[in-house]
Amino acid sequence: LKATGFEEVGLLSLSSADHSEIGEVAKGLADRYEEDKIGLSLPSTRVDAFNVDLANELTRNGRRSGLTFAPEGGSERMRKVINKMVSEEDLIRTVATAYGNGWRQVKLYFMCGLPTETDEDVLQIADMAMNVIQKGREVSGSNDIRCTVSIGGFVPKPHTPFQWAPQLSSEETDARLEKLRDKIRGDKKYGRSIGFRYHDGKPGIVEGLLSRGDRRIGAVIRAVYDDGGRFDGWREHFSYDRWMQCADKTLPGMGVDVDWYTTRERTYEEVLPWDHLDSGLDKDWLWEDWQDSLDETEVEDCRWTPCFDCGVCPQMDTHIQIGPTGKKLLPLTVVK
Numbered sequence: 349l350k351a352t353g354f355e356e357v358g359l360l361s362l363s364s365a366d367h368s369e370i371g372e373v374a375k376g377l378a379d380r381y382e383e384d385k386i387g388l389s390l391p392s393t394r395v396d397a398f399n400v401d402l403a404n405e406l407t408r409n410g411r412r413s414g415l416t417f418a419p420e421g422g423s424e425r426m427r428k429v430i431n432k433m434v435s436e437e438d439l440i441r442t443v444a445t446a447y448g449n450g451w452r453q454v455k456l457y458f459m460c461g462l463p464t465e466t467d468e469d470v471l472q473i474a475d476m477a478m479n480v481i482q483k484g485r486e487v488s489g490s491n492d493i494r495c496t497v498s499i500g501g502f503v504p505k506p507h508t509p510f511q512w513a514p515q516l517s518s519e520e521t522d523a524r525l526e527k528l529r530d531k532i533r534g535d536k537k538y539g540r541s542i543g544f545r546y547h548d549g550k551p552g553i554v555e556g557l558l559s560r561g562d563r564r565i566g567a568v569i570r571a572v573y574d575d576g577g578r579f580d581g582w583r584e585h586f587s588y589d590r591w592m593q594c595a596d597k598t599l600p601g602m603g604v605d606v607d608w609y610t611t612r613e614r615t616y617e618e619v620l621p622w623d624h625l626d627s628g629l630d631k632d633w634l635w636e637d638w639q640d641s642l643d644e645t646e647v648e649d650c651r652w653t654p655c656f657d658c659g660v661c662p663q664m665d666t667h668i669q670i671g672p673t674g675k676k677l678l679p680l681t682v683v684k
């Protein structure tokens with residue numbers, strides 16, 4: 349920090365808040381940087397009061413601006429499908445704690461296009477946001493609070509239970525999100541306190557094509573490159589039309605098209621392009637998990653239950669570790 353002039357430290361691993369000793373780590377960091385005016389952040393996805401405690405700790409000296417939670421699914425049913433076991437009650441209780449602790453803005457992150465999702469599931473995001481504002485006004489005693497709903501399009505990924513799932517088309521994604529926007533904007537009482545951020549569905553289709561593509565997609569990537577495509581991750585350089593034109597030029601000769609890779613549901617029998625790569629998870633276990641998801645059956649966290657034999661621990665030679673480990677966690681030192 350001394351050498352770079354950076355002013356913020358973030359705990360960026362995928363799920364930092366799930367670390368069994370994160371409370372101690374957060375406290376240690378806050379103590380260490382108390383004098384230096386270094387900002388600390390934790391990109392949080394957990395929806396629980398513990399997370400608010402952590403955020404409070406990390407912003408001991410700072411301004412309490414925005415706090416993020418990720419319920420991910422708008423309806424209770426959707427959250428069962430994605431095994432995100434958070435009830436609306438939990439969420440409201442958590443945000444009430446946040447607003448009560450002086451936070452003025454809460455950001456809620458959701459996905460659109462999850463398997464089996466309907467318009468109704470997504471429209472419930474509006475109800476949730478309104479309940480959040482209502483509760484927030486009540487506990488903070490102020491109308492000056494905000495809730496921002498931020499939505500990303502769901503893209504099925506290999507080596508996950510959703511590797512067989514159909515992706516929602518960009519047209520359907522856009523139509524669904526428009527309905528949601530209208531519902532939020534149309535609400536006289538709370539609409540103006542709710543921000544709404546989303547991207548159109550088109551980039552998600554290209555992402556989906558690349559994510560579950562096989563080697564035939566190499567020809568599409570090459571054609572896009574030859575046509576001048578560069579830095580497509582930057583919105584100002586991204587051209588959906590170029591990707592689709594290049595796909596239309598190259599794929600039909602090989603008997604497939606964009607829909608075949610994206611919006612098509614796969615069957616159990618299909619050999620998937622990444623089946624020869626071992627992520628540690630058994631394919632049959634993933635399939636069962638996919639079926640559980642369709643049946644809205646929740647699966648517990650294996651840290652607190654007997655092992656489900658997903659294959660990871662024996663195949664990757666790892667095991668579940670839960671603190672306190674007695675190890676000294678801070679200060680962090682550079683590994684030589």
Ligand code: SF4
Binds near residue numbers: 650651655657658661
């Ligand atoms: S304990 Fe290990 S092998 Fe068992 S379900 Fe959990 S991650 Fe999979």
